Amino acid sequence: MSRGRGSGIGTDSRRIKVGVGELAVATEGETLTTSGLGSCVAVALVDTRAGVRGLLHAMLPTEDGQQRPTARAGKYVDSGIEALVAALRDAGADPRRLRARIAGGAEMLDLTDAVGPRNVERVERCLDAAGIPIVARDVGEDVGRTVRFGAEGRLVVRAADGFERTI
Template sequence: MSMTTERQPLTDDAPDRVKVGVAELAVASGDTRLTTSGLGSCVGVAVGDPTAGVAGLAHVMLPEATGDDRGKPAKSADIAVERLIAAVEDAGADPALTEAKLAGGSRMFDFSGVSEGVGERNVERTRQALEDRDVPVVAEDVGGGHGRSLVLVPETWTLTVTSTHQGDETL
C-alpha cells in the first residue's frame, strides 16, 4: 500500500509535518502534524486512538471505487476507510478505542438535475464505511459550500479545520 511520507520540519525545534495529498493517507504518532488542503467535495477522514496518541488522515476523493485507484490508497470512501483503520491499528491503536472525525464534503458546484452532490455522497459513504467497521464518528465539520484545510495532531487527537468562510474550528 502506498502512503505519503513527505515529512518536513516546520522549524528546527518544531514537530514534523506530513502532507497528505488527494486520494492519499498517512499515519503518525506524537506531535507530528498530518495536514491536507484543498478539501472541497472531498472528505478528510481522521481515525485515531486518543489513548495511544496515534492517528491517521485520509483525503477521500470519491464515494465509490472506480476499479482503478492508480496507486492512490484513499481514492474512494470504502477503500480509504478500510486501509486507514488497518494502518492506524498497525501503528498501535486499540481497535476498541478507535474513533473518527470528518471534515469536508462541500457542495462546490450546483448541477441542475442532480439530486445529491459528490460532497454529500462522499460524506454519506464515509460515515457508512466507518459504521460498518464499528468506528464511531465523534466530531465533524461537513457540508456547506466552502473549501477546507486540516491539521491533525495525533498526540492530542485534535483536528483543526480552517476555511476562509468559517475561520478555524478545532474538533
C-alpha cells in the first residue's frame, strides 16, 4: 500500500500519490491522487461516516490465469478491490457504507480485446458482488485521465484533453 507524501491540494494538507498497480487509504487532511489512467482504472471508495477513503489504480482486470499470485494485489481489479476493502475496514470503515466512484478504462488502442473496457466491466462485477454501489463514473472514450480524491469524498477527474469534472 502506498503512503507517499507531497504538497497539499485544495484544503487538504497532504497528498498521497497512488502509483500504477497500487492502492492507498486516507483520512481527513489527506488527498489521494493518481495519474496515467489510460486503460487502467481508478476505483475510489469512501465511507463518509467514518471519514475514511481509499483509491486503487488497477492495470488489468483479473489475476486469474497467473501462475502464482502477485505480491502487488493492486495490479489487478479483482484482487485490488478485495485488498482496498480490507484496508478500509482496518482503518475503521464499514464495508456496508462504502460508495464507489470510478474513472479511466479508456480505449487507448484500437484493439478487439481492449483492456480498458474489460477493466471497467470487472470493476462493476467485483463491486456488485461486494455490495458496493457505484455512485458516479467517468470511464471509456479514448482519453487519459488524472484523478484526485479529497476529504469531501468527491473525485475530481482531469482528462488529457483539458476537461475537468467532479463526480
